[in-house]
Amino acid sequence: MNQAAPAPKENMGQPAPRIDARLKVTGQAGYSADLAAGNVAYAALATSTIAKGAIQALHLDRARAVPGVLDIVSIGDMDQIEKPKFGNTGASSIGPLHDKTVFHDGQIIALTIAESFEAAEEAAMLIETDYARESPSASFDSQGTMIEPAAGKSPMYKEDAKVGDFDSAYASAEVKVDQKYSTPTQHHNPIELFSTTAWWQGDQLTVHEPSQNVTGWKIELARQLKIDPANVRIISPYVGGAFGSKGPMTARTAIVAVAARRVGRPVRCVVSRMQAFGTQTYRAETRHRIRIGAGKDGHITAFAHEGWEVTSRPDPYVVGGASATARMYNYGSVLTHVSLVHADRNTPGYMRSPPETPYVYALENAMDEMAVALGMDPIEFRRINEPQKEPIGGKPFSSRSLLKCYEQAAGAFGWSRREARVGSMRDGDWLVGMGCATAIYPTAVAPCAARIRLTADGQVRVQCGSHEIGTGVRTVAGQTAAERLGVDLDKVSVEMGDSALPPAPVSGGSISTASVCSAVLKACDAVRQKLFAATVGEGGPLAGSGNAKLDMAGEKIVADDGKSAALSDVFKTMQIGAIEEYAEFAPRGSSPEALKKLYAGESEFHGGDQDKDSVKYAFGAEFVEVRINSYTREVRVPRMVGAFAAGRIMNTRTARSQLMGGMIWGIGQALHEATEIDQRHARYVNRDLQDYLVPVNADIKEVEVILVPEIDHQVNPAGVKGLGELGNVGTAAAVASAVYHATGKRIRDLPIRIEDLIA
Structure with missing residues (x-):
């Protein structure tokens, strides 16, 4: 065992590679755009240069004249x-279209x-468009947005969520916090670009595309194509980065399928990173108002969380995180309201x-602000x-093992x-700050099916239409079968x-391990029952041991009783x-x-x-140390500690890897x-990895993950x-709390940049 493969504690599986x-690591894993398809034609997207209006005419002649162009699929x-x-x-x-x-x-x-x-890309760039332009609404403060309540839209x-009389409780509270927070639009930038490869064999359509939901896509694509x-x-054996971006199917898939039918051969479209910003989903921009009322003893008596979220004109996509924040602590009275802002x-x-x-x-920032207002340690405030x-x-x-998480993380930190x-x-020229916050995520499970095949020589095959998106579900499903069927x-x-x-x-919402492993267990148990019946039945190797x-x-x-029979003999x-x-598994x-x-x-x-x-x-508890240069205001994060409790941990190696990756993303x-966002034209500006900033190796120092044992028989x-x-x-x-502790500056709007700390 080592740091990357933590020794299992109670209710934890082995850290199998x-x-x-x-x-x-040898490049043999087949990602969607790498999978073989003979006589492939290549496709490229042409995309709009305005955010609102209508297409009056598409001029395609120059594009069609490019040598090697086979066809163009466009409006109509x-x-x-x-x-x-x-x-x-x-x-x-x-x-x-x-x-x-x-x-x-x-x-x-x-x-x-x-x-x-190259020919497809050149043709796409030569398409000329006549637009009837309208003035777009880019974001929250733009004219022309439409606001509606989010409840019931999804x-x-x-x-x-609400309970009690918030207004009265807040009005009578001895200590109050009333602040606003915001998070920006953030875009997926997976290493594996978005792609679709489609081809027809008679009336049979095959699609290679990185997906978190092959079954759902199959049904939706069939509906669109009638x-x-x-x-x-739909085939997607491996996914090189998803985290939600490859969960819902975009319009591109059906367009490429139509193109493949028109040219009578496989068509492959790999979307450029720049175009992905406008053709894929992303994290919605949000604003929040948090009000907390508490007594001087630290007990919260009133909590309100209002949220506003940007979505598109036609679709009511709801983030809706107030469901979780409303249930985080013992608030007394609760009032929440979420609004959608259509832009x-x-x-x-x-x-x-x-x-x-x-x-x-937003909530955990406000909790830290209230702890400061009360003159109370942030952990003690949460404990109360x-x-x-x-x-x-x-x-x-x-x-609920939240306090155990805080205890263990605080000790290690x-x-x-x-x-x-x-x-x-301080440490020389560096201001030092420490902050902590709670992590929470709803535990969900969904129906799932699996097929198990066991042969006389102990070989096991597990089949399930789930997805290996890098989280290790292929490994834990294999571990589940191996453990239940007694093989390596x-x-x-x-x-x-x-x-x-x-x-x-769908492989999202942290449901895959629970759903897939539950189905695998059920299928394995059906295999075991047949084997056990044959083992102790008439003529079986352990005949007469029916009560064993x-x-x-x-x-x-x-x-x-110590007796055994070789699998091959059974x-x-x-x-x-x-x-x-x-086996088909449906949760209670x-x-x-x-x-x-x-x-x-x-x-x-x-x-x-x-x-x-x-x-x-x-639940989890996360602790961060930041160092901020007293002259330049550069921010560094030299170390983080997180302790997490999530029921049975199937594999400590893959669990640590996931949690560490999440903290780094944080x-x-x-x-x-x-x-x-260009507010005048509602256009994304930094559409590449040169200008869309993400952490690199030099930004990450010490990250410690603690797996807290927990048993939950109800989930x-x-x-x-x-x-x-x-x-x-x-x-x-x-991080935001640690920045405040170091500098006294409360930055409520993400991301926290040098310019926020210089003023």
Whole structure:
């Protein structure tokens, strides 16, 4: 064991190396744009240069004259195709080639197809467009935006949480905080660019595209193309960076499929990084107002969280993180309200910890401000307001180890050495600040199916239409099967990322490990039952041991009385060479239509604050030290410590990796990332990795991840609470609190830059 592979504690699995690690580091893992397709034609997007208006004419003659150009798909060529549908599967309802309306900058206006990538790109750049221009609304303060309540606009955000009489409680509070916070637009910049490769074999359509939801895409693409879903196959074996960006399907997929049918050969479109800013989803820009009232003893009596979120004109994408912030602490009375601000922008979407990251940033900043107003240690303030039950519905938490997380993280971080007085800690020319914040993410699980095949020689094959997006689900699914069937992990193969496999929910919301492993467990148990019956039945190797408790280990059936039978002997008794079982898992509380929805590409989530019996969340505590140069105001983060409790940890190696990655991303959110918007023209300005800033190796020093043991029998059969989204929820707030502790400057608007600290 080592730091990268922590020794398992109670209720934790072994830190097995990723079963696809060698493939990835040797370049053998097949990513979508690398997968073979013979006689490929290449496609390039042409996109709008205005954010609002209409296309009057497209001039395509110069583009068609480029040598090697095969075809151009443009306005009107999608008339026989259904428009995209906005929802969990579809990124937006905007059908860019269905009509001439321009809804946002960077909207697709044509797709050029050619014998070479260079010819396709040249043709796309030669397309000339006549526009009827209108003045766009870029963001919150722009004229012409439309504001509406968010509650009820999304199944993920049904209502604004509230309880008690906030106004009276706040008016009578002895100590008050009333502040505003904001987070900017942030764009996905995965190393693997967005791409689509499509081809037809008769009426059969195959698509290679990086996806977090192959089953959902199969159904949605078939709907748009008006064909039988059985004739569509989406293949995405590996994904090189997703975190929400490859969850909902964009309009590009159907356009490329149409292009492939028109030219009668495979067509591959790899979107440029610059064009991805306008054709993919992104993190919505948010604003917040937090009001907290408390007594001088530190007990909160009133809490209000108002949020405003930018979305596109046609689509009501809701972030809705007030559901989590309303249930974080023992508030007394709660009032929340979320508003959507419709502007002339492309539709936002999921980005790692979608609701919690911006909303918890505001809450945890305000909690630190209240602790300062009370003259109280920030950890003690949170301890005083630790709830026995969640404050909205009074339901118990299925498990809540937040204070354990704070205790362990604070000890490892050395919080006791922190001097409370602002600006009192220095190291030469550097001001030193320490901050902390809570991380929270709802524990959810969804219906899932899996197929298990076990052969007489102990080989196991796991098949599930989930997705390896880098989180290690392929490995933990293999570990689950190996442990349950008593074989070594190196004898397990796992197939994922193909809509021809048993359906799985979208790989997002930290549900994959819980959902997939629960289905794998169910299929493995069906295999075990057949083996056990044959083992103790008439003619079996352990005949007459019907009352013995049986298990599987070391490729044997093992009885609790010490007797055992080789797996191969049991198969001989059964006179078969393999057992294959297909299992469908539906979590407790699922609707009667849950499995039907699964096959229809819809993910029915259960957990979080939606269940009747209890509220299910994973928690963490994050601590950050910042150093700020007293002359230049450069900000450095030399060390971070995070402690996280998330039920059963299936693999300590992959868990640590995910949480560490989330914390590093949190530094980027705090100090680097922001999509700059030209407010006059509603256009994104910094559309490349030269100007869109992200952390690099030199920015990251010491990152310590502590896995806190926790057992939760209520969440799902696997006991997994999910942690993929958890790691970056509190980091930015901890950084902001540390910056205040070092400088006395409270920066409430992300990102925190040098210019904010110089004034």
